[in-house]
Amino acid sequence: MATEPAPLRKIADAAPDPLATGVEPLVRFDKVVKRYGDHVVLDELDFTVRRGEHVTLIGPSGSGKTTILRLLMTLEKVSDGVIWVDGSPLSHVRTPSGALKPAGEKQLRESRKKIGMVFQQFNLFPNMKVLQNITEAPVNVLGMDKDEAETRARELLDLVGLSGKIDAHPSQLSGGQQQRVAIARALAMRPEILLLDEVTSALDPELVAGVLDLLCDIARNTNITMLCVTHEMNFARDVSEKVLMFDAGRVVESGSPEKIFTDPEHERTREFLNAVL
């Protein structure tokens, strides 16, 4: 279904520019609404993520977790509200009169460069070898020199333990290996923010630990900011400093993994955790 254009918002109506307040979350959802027709998926959603923070999103199926990541990846447009990244509106541009208007394709392409996403189903380019899968976007989107992109791709394949598969096609790789390539591909863009949407759900159980260990290493050894949707609660505990519990398009509660998993405030969180743990 086509998404309706977001209305113009006067800058005075929007939240204060995070830079101006001296507090600078890297990501800020300000009363973000997402509707499909009459169905309100996100309902004036507010939350922030600090630079370098690793945040896990949990909540029942249909609560809007993937929608949040797709909005951040600019694969979807907000129906209302503003998403701020690094003090600038991701979803909007400022007009000379100071109003915010929905961003056009060109600006969205720019915004997308800051953000990488790894999907449940890998989504590798099936007709390209592993190396090309990783160099494609740096060369064609960032305009990186081909040799530089290949050097970087080799380093990343080393990082994800797949140096030997540089000339393989995705169909010749296991699910776990494909997901490692997808992680390398996302990192090749040097994103500030890495979005992970149930990245181990489609993997055979014995392949899950390897991918989660890799993500823990990336979280510990880089300064990348991570937003991660997962049902792997041990991974969430290991990797994240903050857990956000969603229901019906709103944050029910947030806190450290320790707090949310062992002493949640809300009945809805207790019910959800009882069902998944």
Ligand SMILES: Nc1ncnc2c1ncn2[C@@H]1O[C@H](COP(=O)(O)OP(=O)(O)OP(=O)(O)O)[C@@H](O)[C@H]1O
């Ligand atoms: N393109 C679309 N058109 C219409 N409705 C949509 C669309 N995408 C998502 N929705 C609806 O938005 C709601 C939230 O979906 P979303 O995929 O964000 O949920 P989720 O929390 O990721 O669920 P899950 O845990 O099952 O992945 C669902 O009710 C879904 O049906």
Ligand SMILES: [Mg+2]
């Ligand atoms: Mg989802």
